[in-house]
Amino acid sequence: MAEVLAGKNVVQAQTGEIKTRVEALVARGLTPKLAIVRFGQKPDDLAYERGAKRTCERTGIACETLELPEDATEDGALQAIKRLNDDKSVHGILVMQPLPRQIDATRLRLLIDPAKDIDGMSPLNSARVFEGDPKGVPPCTPTAVMEMIHHYGIELKGKKVVVLGRSLVVGKPAAMLLLGEHATVTICHSRTVDLAGEARQADILVAAIGRARMVTRDFVKPGAIVIDVGINVDPDGKLCGDVDYDSAVENASMITPVPGGVGSVTTIVLAKHVVRAAEASSAPATLS
Ligand code: NDP
Numbered sequence: 001m002a003e004v005l006a007g008k009n010v011v012q013a014q015t016g017e018i019k020t021r022v023e024a025l026v027a028r029g030l031t032p033k034l035a036i037v038r039f040g041q042k043p044d045d046l047a048y049e050r051g052a053k054r055t056c057e058r059t060g061i062a063c064e065t066l067e068l069p070e071d072a073t074e075d076g077a078l079q080a081i082k083r084l085n086d087d088k089s090v091h092g093i094l095v096m097q098p099l100p101r102q103i104d105a106t107r108l109r110l111l112i113d114p115a116k117d118i119d120g121m122s123p124l125n126s127a128r129v130f131e132g133d134p135k136g137v138p139p140c141t142p143t144a145v146m147e148m149i150h151h152y153g154i155e156l157k158g159k160k161v162v163v164l165g166r167s168l169v170v171g172k173p174a175a176m177l178l179l180g181e182h183a184t185v186t187i188c189h190s191r192t193v194d195l196a197g198e199a200r201q202a203d204i205l206v207a208a209i210g211r212a213r214m215v216t217r218d219f220v221k222p223g224a225i226v227i228d229v230g231i232n233v234d235p236d237g238k239l240c241g242d243v244d245y246d247s248a249v250e251n252a253s254m255i256t257p258v259p260g261g262v263g264s265v266t267t268i269v270l271a272k273h274v275v276r277a278a279e280a281s282s283a284p285a286t287l288s
Pocket of ligand 1: 168190262
């Protein structure tokens with residue numbers, strides 16, 4: 001019988017610590033604040049924003065949303081980011097992605113202040129994560145994968161981990177974080193030959209491909225740990241992961257559900273990153 005790795009246990013364990021850190025900052029006259037930049041009103045963005053706001057309320061973090069029109073000009077968007085960079089009351093900036101097509105993601109990533117970039121968009125943060133520099137802020141989702149792994153005491157050293165997906169926001173940074181903890185990591189993608197065969201080599205399988213229920217028991221070595229990052233809506237309108245849970249669970253020793261798995265940990269990571277940015281903003285300046 002596989003152990004179900006519920007995100008709520010991770011959230012519960014972390015909420016108290018984050019609240020304590022927020023209280024310490026507030027006692028020094030500094031309320032950590034998150035600014036969310038959203039383009040238009042996409043239901044996925046609104047759902048994520050609601051979750052982020054709930055977590056902020058629960059932990060004492062201030063949160064405001066800057067809503068820009070879906071057809072905002074690139075200059076308008078960049079000006080908005082610049083204003084938030086310059087606003088001393090804001091410690092963390094979350095830009096909802098994917099960005100509208102007319103906005104050059106590279107220009108935005110280069111502009112966002114790395115010190116306020118709590119979702120690992122800035123090239124400086126990417127570089128630091130790839131260098132294994134702890135000053136780097138990784139995107140929240142791969143960090144949530146690591147929080148799951150740590151919370152449930154999963155050993156990484158020497159373990160074979162296969163990451164399905166190589167996006168800049170999930171697959172690649174997840175692979176670097178896992179590598180940093182001495183796993184032997186294979187990254188797979190849409191041109192991988194024999195995806196299931198590669199996946200079956202894994203002691204720990206991380207699925208982040210955006211394909212509803214594609215990862216079946218054939219992808220899972222008996223006894224492997226399965227971490228599902230995917231968030232998809234199936235043809236019946238039901239939320240599901242990249243893993244076919246009912247099938248994969250037959251072989252897995254541990255498995256994350258969707259919903260209630262990695263996705264539910266992402267907003268607590270977001271809160272943690274805002275607190276970390278606020279703490280750093282009030283720390284004595286160091287060469288970095
Ligand atoms: P992207 O679409 O940016 O990347 C998908 C990756 O999967 C690509 O590297 C792609 O390969 C690979 N891929 C796609 N189809 C296949 C296939 N048939 N076989 C093998 N590889 C394939 O998605 P994201 O990385 O942004 O997101 C991945 C999943 O995670 C999605 O389900 C998304 O909803 C979810 N997600 C969850 C979050 C959370 O908080 N839990 C937050 C962000 C995302 P290639 O590079 O070759 O195209």
